[in-house]
Amino acid sequence: DRSIKIAPSILSADFADFGREIRAIETQGADWVHVDVMDGHFVPNLTFGPPAVKAFRPHVKGIMDVHLMISPVDPYIDAYAEAGADMITAHVEAGPHIHRTLQAIRATGKKAGVALNPGTPVEAVEYVLDLADMVLVMSVNPGFGGQKFIHSQVDKIARLRGMIGDRPIHIQVDGGIDPKTAAAVAKAGADVLVAGSAVFKGGSVDRPEVYGENIRAI
Ligand code: DX5
Ligand code: ZN
DSSP: OOOOEEEEBGGGSOTTOHHHHHHHHHHTTOSEEEEEEEBSSSSSOBOOOHHHHHHHGGGOOSEEEEEEEOSSOGGGHHHHHHTTOSEEEEEGGGOSOHHHHHHHHHHTTSEEEEEEOTTSOGGGGGGGGGGOSEEEEESSOTTOSSOOOOTTHHHHHHHHHHHHTTSSOEEEEESSOOHHHHHHHHHHTOOEEEESHHHHTTOBTTBTHHHHHHHHHO
């Protein structure tokens, strides 16, 4: 069976305590740390620039998975690579040249991800799979944590799995993941699950064991 990785999103963490929150989720079993970058243009919210991601880096022991919900994306790829991202994911909807964008991410030596919004068909990534280490399927409309899972994306994940076959490309699912929806997306073929509210709910840096319980429940 495909081992499922959990990537908590720090968008749901305490914004006044990222260093401690990152260390807490990794101690409690997070496989990756998912960093949601938002520009207030591609999505109606604003989060972390390269300086913030650079500040997170020393606290992340494992993979720092940077999800760029920004447009244009090309001008910022080098900055997020230098900030220490291990995986850089760009949205296929962020501009007209996703093939060139993925080439630019790979040129930095980082892993390259391509993301699909809920309304975008899997065909949109068919001709860039050779450049992708990961395909991110959004199961909410990007911009916020705590939203409801969009069930139509389960079929999309299964189709994507069929398209990828046994190539070493991760399928990451992002948005509304909890123990119930996790089972459905894992069955459909996802192997990296992002979860924000489902990991951080009920816990705190002073009660990190709750994060561990939440991670294990997914
Ligand atoms: C949404 C982000 C997601 C979000 C997940 O735009 O890309 O990573 O933080 O949060 P939950 O798991 O609460 O839906
Ligand atoms: Zn995300």
